[in-house]
Amino acid sequence: MTERLYYTDSYQTEFDATVRELTLRDGRPAVALDRSAFYPTSGGQPNDLGTLDFGAAGIYAVIDVVAGDGAVYHLLDAPSELPLELQAGSRVQGVIDWLRRYDHMQQHSGQHLLSQLFARRFEFETVSVHFGAEESTLDLDAATVDAAQLEEAEAAANDLVYAALPITAYVVDERDLARVPLRRPPAVSGQIRIVEIAGFDYSACGGTHVHTSAEIGPVKLIRQERRRGQTRVTFLCGRRALADYSRKHRLLIQTAALYSTDVSQVPDLVERSLEQVKELQHRVDELTTRRLAYTAQELLAAAQPIGEDRVVTALVALPVDAVKTLANLLQAEPHTIALLGSAAGGKATAVFARSADAAPHMGNLLRAALGALGGGGGGRPEFAQGGGVPVERLDELLQIALRQLRAAS
Numbered sequence: 001m002t003e004r005l006y007y008t009d010s011y012q013t014e015f016d017a018t019v020r021e022l023t024l025r026d027g028r029p030a031v032a033l034d035r036s037a038f039y040p041t042s043g044g045q046p047n048d049l050g051t052l053d054f055g056a057a058g059i060y061a062v063i064d065v066v067a068g069d070g071a072v073y074h075l076l077d078a079p080s081e082l083p084l085e086l087q088a089g090s091r092v093q094g095v096i097d098w099l100r101r102y103d104h105m106q107q108h109s110g111q112h113l114l115s116q117l118f119a120r121r122f123e124f125e126t127v128s129v130h131f132g133a134e135e136s137t138l139d140l141d142a143a144t145v146d147a148a149q150l151e152e153a154e155a156a157a158n159d160l161v162y163a164a165l166p167i168t169a170y171v172v173d174e175r176d177l178a179r180v181p182l183r184r185p186p187a188v189s190g191q192i193r194i195v196e197i198a199g200f201d202y203s204a205c206g207g208t209h210v211h212t213s214a215e216i217g218p219v220k221l222i223r224q225e226r227r228r229g230q231t232r233v234t235f236l237c238g239r240r241a242l243a244d245y246s247r248k249h250r251l252l253i254q255t256a257a258l259y260s261t262d263v264s265q266v267p268d269l270v271e272r273s274l275e276q277v278k279e280l281q282h283r284v285d286e287l288t289t290r291r292l293a294y295t296a297q298e299l300l301a302a303a304q305p306i307g308e309d310r311v312v313t314a315l316v317a318l319p320v321d322a323v324k325t326l327a328n329l330l331q332a333e334p335h336t337i338a339l340l341g342s343a344a345g346g347k348a349t350a351v352f353a354r355s356a357d358a359a360p361h362m363g364n365l366l367r368a369a370l371g372a373l374g375g376g377g378g379g380r381p382e383f384a385q386g387g388g389v390p391v392e393r394l395d396e397l398l399q400i401a402l403r404q405l406r407a408a409s
Contacts, residue, residue, distance in 0.1 A: 002072040003035035007169070007193065010105055010208035012037045013098045019090040022082065023073070029082050030073040036094055038074055040067040045108050050096035050333045052076065057086040060095075101208065106238030107136045109167055109197070110216045111207045113160055114138060114235060116183055116201035117153050125184070127230060134240070135222070138233045145224055145231045154221045161217030167209050173377065184311045220244060276299045292322065296329040300336070304402075307409035309358045313398050319344045320351075324385070327353035331382065337362075339401050341363040341394040348391045350377070352384045352401065360405060369401040 004022070005012050017033040024030060031052065043045040047065035052074060054060070066076040073095075076082075094351075108131065115126040124140040171191050174178055186192050186204035195205040197213060210216060220241040223234050236244050256263045294318070303310035312330055316323055323342045330338040331353040335362065340351045350370070351364040353395060363379040370377050370386050371392055377386010389397055 001070040002033055004072065005035055005037040006039050006208050007206070008211070009037075010101075013096050013101070015094050017094060019086070019092060019314050021071065021088060023301065024080060025073055025075055026064075028063075028075045029078050030066075030075045031092070032071040032073050033092065033094070036072045036074070037094060038062060038065045039101070039104075039208055040065040040072050040073060042067060043050075043205065043207055043316055044131050045104055046131055046133075048096045048104075050053065050094060050113065053093040053095070054086050054090060055092075057082070057090065091203050102210075103206045103239060104131065105132050105210045106216055107224050107240070108205075108207045108239030110157070110219055110235065111136060111138065112195065112197060112201050112205070112209075113213060113216060114153065114219070114221075114233075115156055115203075116231075117156050117160075119183060121153060121156065122149055124231075124334060128182070131163050133294050134233050135236060138235065139227065140231045140233060143229055144226065144233045145233065150221050150224060150233070156218060157219040158217055160197075160200065160213050161219060162214070164212045165200060166212055167197050169193060169195050169209065179191055179335035185372045192202075215401050218242065218245075288322065289325070291300070292326050292329060296333075297331065300333060301338070306337075309335045309337050309354075309360075309403060311339065311402065313339045315341045315343070315398070317344075318342055320349050323351050325348065327351045327383070337405065339398045341398055343391040343394060346391065347387060348375075348389050348397075349385065349387045350359055350394070350397055352379075354382055356382065358409065365401055365404060368404060369397050372399055372400050 005015055015035065015037045016033045019031055020034050021032040022029065038050065039045065040049045050062050052060055052062055061076045061077040063077045066073050066075070090194065111129055118124040118138070118140055122142070124142040124145065126138050127141050128139040130137045171193050174189050174192055177186070177192060180194055182202050182204060188204070192204050193206055194202055195207070195209055196202050196253040216237050218241045220236045221233055222236060222244065225232050252263050252266060256266050259266065259269045261269060277305050299312045299314055300310070303312045316326065318326065320342055323340050327338050327340055330336050332355070334355055335357055337354045337358050338352065342349045350366060352366045354360060354362055361381045362379060362384040366384040366386050370389065373389045373396065375386060375388035377388065378384055
């Protein structure tokens with residue numbers, strides 16, 4: 001059994017203890033102590049990190065903390081065979097990573113605050129919680145949460161931050177639990193640890209928390225998404241919210257500088273720029289289509305007759321999408337077969353197409369030509385695309401297909 005010091009003092013960062021057990025977990029040495037301030041992963045809250053100092057046996061980083069059979073096991077970044085001096089009964093000094101712990105405390109206390117707010121204001125119950133390394137989320141039993149509700153919840157959360165409500169933890173016997181207005185029933189029985197945000201929220205919880213709601217702030221809700229009939233709200237508390245504000249403020253200042261304007265004008269200028277880009281892109285598309293039409297006519301003028309059809313064979317310096325458009329223009333011409341190759345982006349691509357009144361099966365033709373060079377591809381009777389051959393062999397690929405057409409005519 002390990003005495004869990006964080007139950008009574010979440011702010012304790014150092015402690016002395018005695019080794020109770022040495023074992024292996026997940027292939028790593030694990031140490032169980034008689035007392036520990038390290039929080040093991042539980043209830044969605046990630047574990048603490050830090051170090052254990054065994055004196056002459058060395059100082060080892062704690063890379064994971066897990067609970068089992070009443071004990072807390074500290075997984076060490078160490079060889080599986082620990083020094084002989086390290087054994088049951090050894091004294092050890094533990095130090096937790098305080099910045100990580102405090103960050104988790106801010107997020108966890110903030111989650112309690114937000115879950116109660118959504119329940120009271122909108123009758124949205126929290127279904128599940130996830131505390132990530134950068135963001136945390138609440139899954140609410142609401143199909144939708146509109147922007148006005150998110151703004152209201154965020155404002156109310158920060159009002160409670162300013163109120164500096166005390167946050168305390170205490171143990172209640174399950175026989176007396178009816179006197180505690182819990183937000184949701186506990187998942188355990190017997191002696192139940194309650195975390196209370198003074199008069200506002202009561203939750204059965206074994207996690208670590210800050211002393212007052214003032215330490216949670218600021219609270220920022222950054223986005224929402226629908227998930228199988230529920231709504232996931234992503235939030236940031238404390239230092240995470242401050243860091244997010246600083247980063248976004250810096251980006252906004254940089255964007256305003258690009259436009260040589262005030263930050264308040266950035267949205268309008270960006271919207272105007274996007275409209276201009278759309279107009280320019282539309283013009284580019286028009287000019288590209290005209291250019292491809294001219295290119296198609298030039299290629300048709302140089303086409304080779306094979307039977308009743310004329311065959312265009314060409315390597316074109318165009319992106320694949322433009323090559324496909326060119327092939328479509330050519331196949332719109334009567335009795336036309338197009339064998340086109342592109343090396344755009346350093347990748348060989350072949351596009352074969354034919355008009356409706358031409359006979360050869362383009363998918364079969366391309367598959368056979370590529371197969372002769374170790375490539376792969378295929379497609380429909382009228383249109384096919386493939387690759388997988390070196391760029392320098394593209395012309396050879398087209399010539400193979402051209403010979404096959406002549407042989408079949």
